[in-house]
Each structure stands twice: as structure tokens, then as C-alpha cells.
Amino acid sequence: MSNTWVDLAKEWRNGTGSTSVVVDVKNYVGGKDVAVEQKVDVVAPSTGIKIATIPRSQPSDVDTAAAVATEAQKAWGKTSVQERSAILHKIADGLEARMSDLAALESVDQGKTIGLASTVDIPRAVSNFRFFAGAMLHTTDGFHKMQEALNYTTHSPIGVVGLITPWNLPLYLLTWKVAPALAMGNAIVAKPSEITPLTASVLSEVIKEAGVPDGVFNLVHGLGAECGQAIVAHPKIKAISFTGGTVTGARVAATASPMFKKLSLELGGKNPTIVFADCDFEATVAGAAFSGFANQGEVCLCGSRILVERSIHDKFLKALVDRVSKTVVGDPRSPSSQMGALVSSEHWEKVNSYVNLAKELGGKIECGGKKPELPAPFTNGAFMEPTIISGLPHDSRVSTEEIFGPIVTVHPFDSAAEAVEIANETQYGLAGSVWTSDLNKAHNVAGALETGMVWVNCWLLRDLRVPFGGVKNSGVGREGGRLSLDFFSESKNICVKLNANL
Numbered sequence: 001m002s003n004t005w006v007d008l009a010k011e012w013r014n015g016t017g018s019t020s021v022v023v024d025v026k027n028y029v030g031g032k033d034v035a036v037e038q039k040v041d042v043v044a045p046s047t048g049i050k051i052a053t054i055p056r057s058q059p060s061d062v063d064t065a066a067a068v069a070t071e072a073q074k075a076w077g078k079t080s081v082q083e084r085s086a087i088l089h090k091i092a093d094g095l096e097a098r099m100s101d102l103a104a105l106e107s108v109d110q111g112k113t114i115g116l117a118s119t120v121d122i123p124r125a126v127s128n129f130r131f132f133a134g135a136m137l138h139t140t141d142g143f144h145k146m147q148e149a150l151n152y153t154t155h156s157p158i159g160v161v162g163l164i165t166p167w168n169l170p171l172y173l174l175t176w177k178v179a180p181a182l183a184m185g186n187a188i189v190a191k192p193s194e195i196t197p198l199t200a201s202v203l204s205e206v207i208k209e210a211g212v213p214d215g216v217f218n219l220v221h222g223l224g225a226e227c228g229q230a231i232v233a234h235p236k237i238k239a240i241s242f243t244g245g246t247v248t249g250a251r252v253a254a255t256a257s258p259m260f261k262k263l264s265l266e267l268g269g270k271n272p273t274i275v276f277a278d279c280d281f282e283a284t285v286a287g288a289a290f291s292g293f294a295n296q297g298e299v300c301l302c303g304s305r306i307l308v309e310r311s312i313h314d315k316f317l318k319a320l321v322d323r324v325s326k327t328v329v330g331d332p333r334s335p336s337s338q339m340g341a342l343v344s345s346e347h348w349e350k351v352n353s354y355v356n357l358a359k360e361l362g363g364k365i366e367c368g369g370k371k372p373e374l375p376a377p378f379t380n381g382a383f384m385e386p387t388i389i390s391g392l393p394h395d396s397r398v399s400t401e402e403i404f405g406p407i408v409t410v411h412p413f414d415s416a417a418e419a420v421e422i423a424n425e426t427q428y429g430l431a432g433s434v435w436t437s438d439l440n441k442a443h444n445v446a447g448a449l450e451t452g453m454v455w456v457n458c459w460l461l462r463d464l465r466v467p468f469g470g471v472k473n474s475g476v477g478r479e480g481g482r483l484s485l486d487f488f489s490e491s492k493n494i495c496v497k498l499n500a501n502l
Helices: 004-014 059-076 081-097 099-110 114-135 170-183 198-209 224-233 246-259 281-297 310-324 345-360 416-423 439-448 482-487
Strands: 027-029 032-034 039-043 050-055 143-145 149-157 160-164 187-191 217-219 239-243 262-266 272-275 305-309 364-367 387-390 407-413 431-435 453-456 489-497
Touching (some): 004 198, 027 059, 059 187, 059 217, 081 099, 081 170, 099 114, 099 170, 114 170, 114 482, 160 170, 170 187, 170 198, 170 239, 170 482, 187 224, 198 217, 224 239, 239 246, 246 262, 272 281, 281 310, 281 407, 281 431, 305 310, 305 416, 310 387, 310 407, 345 364, 345 387, 407 416, 416 439, 439 453, 482 489
Parallel strands (some): 160 187, 160 239, 187 217, 239 262, 272 305, 305 407, 387 407, 431 453
Antiparallel strands (some): 027 032, 143 149, 149 489, 364 387
8 A cells, every 4th residue: 555544544533534535455465566457435434435445356366366375375384483473573563653543544444433443453453463473482282102102293384374354343353363374374365344444454564564475465355255255265275264244154164164174253143241130230330331332332242132130120221221321422533432433324224223123023222222413524424322222022133133233132030040041042152241249150150151252240351362252153163372373273293103122
């Protein structure tokens, strides 16, 4: 990219919100920016104003990227772990140096507040590279001694890997995959969401400046059904790490599995927040609000089903509504804004359809459920007030389908067993949280939940060493810490016969 992304970041940060810069984003293949004839427009969801064009890459463009990556990986895979670790630190340095601009780009591109991008998204992207730069130096391979032989395990690069990432946490989740893939000596063909492409292209600049050899990291933009599908189906791409919706994940698996590719799928969630009467009341109200509406509810881990023990249900619901109804929704650049816009007007329509469905099913809109009135240029932005719905059956569509927006439903329960039964009745099994002062109860309930992750008296408290992933329709496989390094490598056991005689 040229420096026009810097101009856009500056204009978004310092102007009126009505942007005039349009960034001409290109693919990054073989260390060079590559133009593609067909284009896709990108608009700022908070204003509806066009801010960029990206390539509408076709299978032939993926062919080129995969061929370049295949050649570049041969030398990259032979570099020392110390050299690769040093380069990962340089990438982290480059992102850190651009922190303010990257936060502004993530805000204008995705709709989230600059405050959130500055304190969560971009710092986490930096941390991803720092973490894996260190982790790759401190891994231990298996060693097993027999009476007549010894076994040792080696890890080698897979080759070329495909990374496909979503629009809700663009740089955060892309770097979560890029860092361990590079650490283990792989070359990459990556596709960010066509809705939020800007920070990925800045990452390609940083990667080049950090000294990653040309062709090791390649970025192709485009539509999922065209460019994304071509990555998944390409015979030179040996592994796929995908984060996105469950329906799309099923298509990815249907293509990749018969080709015997390594596959990691981090998919949707409809996560329970289970509130017991013996909880720390004020802390739990704050935690439930945070887990329900962080990033406009556009996080796969959000606690969108709040289950409350009946004896405190009414009190808790009132306190939650009082807190959430004070949320400031508006100009994503403003320090006072707590929520920005949803990612697109199309997604707003999808989320709003669940508000309408809840009304049809007899649910009560306790707060929110509509677009706030905002001044220009945000009048037509994809903003929605945080919405709390009560009175719905716990097995209704609104209560069990992933909405991926600022909507939570609240339901009473009478026993821990009933809470677990309600929590487990959806097709998803990504995460959940349990709020109680009884640690025995917390352990038992957490163990009974059909999820890949459970938080107790907290939410989104993340350690990068621990497994991340879900069960049921929330995904296949785990990433995080050593598991990410294992996924992006091939393990080999070598058995050496020993002669017992001296």
C-alpha cells in the first residue's frame, strides 16, 4: 500500500467523521503490491461513506500466491528458530510503532470505537507476535526411552498454510494465526474479510520491513465464495485455519477434509452467562453487561444468553437494564462513546430481524432494540442500541441462534441442573461463564457445560498459553500456546534401536 492509509487514519482521527480519502488496496504477493482488475468497494459502517477498494481476487490470483509461497517456504523453513523469533519481535515493533494509525483504521473500517481498538485489538495483535516469538524458543519435543531403543519427536513446517479471518476482530485474529504459522517455518496465503481489509494490508508492510523474505507472507483480498474457496481447495495449500460462521465453516470442512488437509475451525457461539443467587451482585451485573455487549456484541465469545437464578431474577434484570440503558452509542472516535456501529448495514438488518422476531414471539424489549438518533455524518450509520429481551422461551430461535450483535436474552432457572440443561440445549459449545461465590458449585457447573472454555466470575480473561476452541457446532480443533505451534507443524517420531552391549 501507499501512504494513503496513513491519510485515512489521520482524517478519521482528526476530522469531522466525513472522510474523503479512498484507499486503493492491493494484493501482496511475492513481496510486491499486485493490482487486480476487478474491485470491491469498502464503506465505513458508521457513516456509509466509501473508504477503500480491494481486489476481487479470482482462483488464478490464489494460484499465483500459492506458487510463490511454495518456493519461498523452502528457504524460510530452514532458518533457525532464533532468526524467526527475532523477526517476529520486529513485526511486533512495527505494529507498536503504528499503534495510533492502526486503531483509527480498525475503527473506521469495522465500526468499533477507537478506544476499544487502542486498548484491546491492536495491543493484542502486538502481544500475539511477542508471545509466539518467545514460545517458539521454549518448546520441548517428546523423548521416550525404551529398554532397547529411544524415541524422539521432531516438528517440521507443514509448507504453505491458508488463513481465513473474520471481520469482527480483523488484526487481532489475523495475527493470532500469522504469528505461530511463521514461527514454525511455514509460508502463508491469507485472506482477511472483504468487509474489513485495511489493517491486514498494513500488516503486509510491517512484515516486509521486519525482514520476512518475499513470498513467505502473501495476502489476497476478495469474496469468500471466490477467493476464500480457492484457498481452501488449492492443492499446494496443506492446512487451513478458519475463523468465521458455522455455515461457512461447514463448507470449508466439506472441501478441505476430503483433501486430507489439516483443519482448524473456530466457529460460532451462543454462550451462556449463568448467574447464581450467591454471586457478587454488582460485579456480576457489570460482568454480564461487559460480556453481552463488548465490541457491539460482535464477538464469538459474547455471553448472549443470561440465565439467572429465579430468586434474584427480577432484581438482576432491573439492575442490568439500568446499567445497559446508560451505554453511550455514537461517534466511534469520541472518548465518551462506549459502543460504535455494527460492521455493515446488511448485518444491522440481520440483527434487527431478531428484535422483530422477539416481538412476534411475545418477548419484552427491556431496553434498546432500535437505532439511536445521531448527528451527521453518522445519521445513516449501522448503529444499534444495546438490547435486553426478557419473557422468551429459553428454546426460542432468538435465545438459541447466534445473532452476533448487541442483543441478550434473560431467562430464569430454579436449580444448577436446570441451568446446565438450558445452557447445553443449543447447537453451539464455544464458551460460557459462571458467577457464584460457591467454588464447589462453580467447578461442578463448569465441568458440566458442553463448551470448550468456561470463565468463573470473569469473562474474556485470556492467557495465550491455554487452549482456545469449541465443541459441537462451534468448531474443530484447538489453537493457543503449544497447540497453535503443533497445528502449524508436522510431528515425526524417530525410533533408534540401541545395542545393549557396551
